[in-house]
Amino acid sequence: MKVLLVDDDEDLVNIFSAALSKEGLETAYELTGQQGISKAKEIHPDLILLDQVLPDISGNDILKVLKADETTKAIPVIILSNFSQEELVKGAIDQGALDYLFKYQVEPRDVVAKVKEALKIA
Amino acid sequence: MGVLLSFTTLTSILFAVVSIFLYLNRRKINFKIALQEAAEKQKVYELSILKQIQEKIGYSLDYEYIVEVIIGNLKHLFNYTTASSMVIKNNHIYFKTYAQTPVSTKYQEQVKKSMLMSLTSLVPYVPIQIEEQIVGSYVDQNNNTSVISSFNIPLEIANHTVGIINVSSVNKELYDEAQTDMLRQIVSQASGALTKLQDVLVTEKGKLTSMISSLADGVFMVDTDNNLLIINNSAKQFLRLSSKEPVFTDIISAFGTQYNIVDKIKQASNTNQQLNDKEISLNDKVFQMFVTPVLDPSDINKKRTIGASVLMHDITVEQNINKIKEDFTHMMVHELRAPLTAIKDSSELMIDQYHDENGLAKEQQEKLIEIIDKQSKNLLEQINQILDAAKIEAGKFTINKTPSDIGQIVQDTIDTFLPQAQKRQIILAAEISQSLPKIEVDPIRISQVLTNLLSNSLKFTPPNGRITTTAVTEGDYVVVSVKDTGMGIPESEQKDLFSKYYQVKTTPHQLTKKGTGLGLFITKGIVEAHGGMVGINSKANEGATIYFKLPIKATNPEVINEHFPTAGANSASSMVN
CATH class of the missing domain: 3.30.565.10 (Histidine kinase-like ATPase, C-terminal domain)
Structure with missing residues (x-):
């Protein structure tokens, strides 16, 4: 199972990737929105962990692109959000995001649990 | 014997003459004393009236009331059938008659006409509306009295005639010059006192007004009839009132739905207590509002309110500073927490590495160690910054x-x-x-x-x-x-x-x-x-x-x-x- 992480916080990406790898999940990551979209189209991951605040495109706009594309629209997306951005989160859920996490308030194991739940693996 | 008789007669005559002389002399003295006593009494009355006027008017500028006090005391000085007052107030004429005995309608009309004529000759504008009142005795339709003797005295305050006092009688009373002069003097003393009081009030009001206008806080005052008595520039600015002489309704609409000023004033007046409302937002600013009932100073029980004063204290800056400080703390906590969390998560993953069969790739392990290294330096640098900032401040x-x-x-x-x-x-x-x-x-x-x-x-x-x-x-x-x-x-x-x-x-x-x-x-x-x-x-x-x-x-x-x-x-x- 492949998980794609799109987030510009490289440390966070590395930590989450490591935690997911330990559970036997294959991971890939990109630090910008544009590269994230290309990567999604290229590797067709089973799940995307998507940051809402990226330097080039907003997470919600990336979500729009992914959901409009036949090849990527079925990929479940979990939003990684900052605190106090409830409005953005609501927007993302409305646009078809599966779930969300407040990234600075969760432990890597919470991310793993959420991903496993979404991928329906024990 | 004859000599003795004539001597006795002569003595008696002499005695009688002396007695008569003495009697006359005494009568003269008594008369003088009586006159003096009367004059003294008059003086005492005058003084007592002036004292009463002084006591009763206190610091009141209500001349209608002052005229009443003067008229109420006139009976000690004059014989009269009616004493009347006619004052101009709030664009009305208030005509009031105190009758000692019943008078006719004609009589009352005569008095009114005479007073109106005097008033018209003394003031540039006489209001049309007249409120009439008769006190004491009543107007008797069947009675055929008419004014026989009468005189008018104007009441002036600061060179403006504000009313007329009239004394009239159905009899041919001797309202000589001395008597009219005395009343004139009393009235003039009262108006003198009033003028002085008004001067003081104008000066004091001037001081107060300039003090209020220089305040950074917004201040305005309304009376119980919702008349805006005073408003300073700060309040005008805060409320964005463009009119040079705004009225209370302008203020009500300026507050809009943000603050029900009418209710607040009512509440303050009813409870007789100051209201303090924090954080009222209006026109991009935040205010602390104080609504204070204004008590009637002449009311001994200090319960009667005559209006309310409202103070608007601008707390926008304080609020912003508080917000900035809060944001700053929030941000600092986040900034310190983020590297610590990264260090904690990375080291936990590395520790697990020793117990876990599903190990991490070497490259991943390196990345985690780099994170620990980089973020601990970052954390240290931030703590140093906080310490530097604290040292600079201190x-x-x-x-x-x-x-x-x-x-x-x-x-x-x-x-x-x-x-x-x-x-x-x-x-x-x-x-x-x-x-x-x-x-x-x-x-x-x-x-x-x-x-x-x-x-x-x-x-x-x-x-x-x-x-x-x-x-x-x-x-x-x-x-x-x-x-x-x-x-x-x-x-x-x-x-x-x-x-x-x-x-x-x-x-x-x-x-x-x-x-x-x-x-x-x-x-x-x-x-x-x-x-x-x-x-x-x-x-x-x-x-x-x-x-x-x-x-x-x-x-x-x-x-x-x-x-x-x-x-x-x-x-x-x-x-x-």
Whole structure:
């Protein structure tokens, strides 16, 4: 199972990737929105962990692109959000995001649990 | 015998004559005494009336009431059938008659007509509406009385006639000059007192008005009929009232739905207590409102309210400062928590590595260790910044000056940023003058200053941008400036740029670029400790140039440790030797 992480916080990406790898999940990551979209189209991951605040495109706009594309629209997306951005989160859920996490308030194991739940693996 | 008789007769006659003489004389004396007594009595009455007037009017300017007091006392001085008053108040004429015995309608009309004529001759405008009242005896339709004797005396306050007093009788009373004069004198004394009181009130009101107008707080006052009595400029500004002479309804609409001023005034008046409402937002400002009932000073029980005063205290700045402090704490906690969390998560994953069969790839392990290394340095740097800022604030910040090659410091600092800039495709250019003199600075601290400026520029300059660092001599100073092609800093924010709580307002996409925000505050502190200064040239979206100037000649080269009191103070003059 492949998980794609799109987030510009490289440390966070590395930590989450490591935690997911330990559970036997294959991971890939990109630090910008544009590269994230290309990567999604290229590797067709089973799940995307998507940051809402990226330097080039907003997470919600990336979500729009992914959901409009036949090849990527079925990929479940979990939003990684900052605190106090409830409005953005609501927007993302409305646009078809599966779930969300407040990234600075969760432990890597919470991310793993959420991903496993979404991928329906024990 | 005859001689004896005649002697007796003569004696009797003489005695009788003496007695008569004595009697007459005594009568004359008694008459004089009686006259004197009458005069004294009159004086006493006069005095008592004046005393009463003085006591009853107190500090009242209600002349209708004063006229009543005068009329109520007239019976001690005159014989009359009616004593009447006619005063102008609130665009009405109030005509009041005190009748000792019943009079006819004709009689009352005669009095009214006479008084109206007097009044018309004395005031430029006589109101049409007349309110009539008769007190004491009544108007008897069948009675055929008419005014036989009468006189009018005007009541003047500050050279303006405000009313007429009339004394009339159905009899031919002797209202001689002495009597009319006496009443004239009483009335004139009363009006004199009133005029003085009015002068005092005008002066006091003037003082109060100028005091109220100079207040930074908004103040206005209304009476119980919702008439706006006074409003200062601050209140007009806060409420954005454009009319020069606003009325209470203007205020009500200015408050709109934000504050029900009518209800609040009612509430304050009913409970007789001051109302205090915090945080009322209006026209982009926040106010603390005080609504205070104004009590009638003449009411002994101090219960009757005659209006309310409203004070608007602008707490926008306090609110903003509180918000800034709150945001600052919030941000600091986040900034310290983020690296710590990364360190904790990475080390946990590394520890698990020893117990777990599903190990991490070597590359992943390296990354985690790098995170621990980088974030612990980051954390340490941030804690150092907090400590520096605290030292600057407390005036306990120290620098260690040594003769230094400023050009070299600049170049070395730029070099440390090269990998980072390359990664972000930003050009780092250096224009360092070859003829820079050696100056007395703390090289570590000056490098820290440039590090702060460069890392800021890097944060806010998009890929393919350019950051140019220049170091030149300008007069008695070496000027180092860092110019970028970033988003710039709006002019409105520039004055706060070097303050402790300043953070460039970022768009949501730049949230992740936040730092402690203390960098520029510390920069200013360090530069000022060197006797130098910091500055900025920038326009929003046109990049920014932040520079610092260091004096070539140190204020005192012997001193290596210098303390300065506060970062905000003028550094050049606050250097302590």
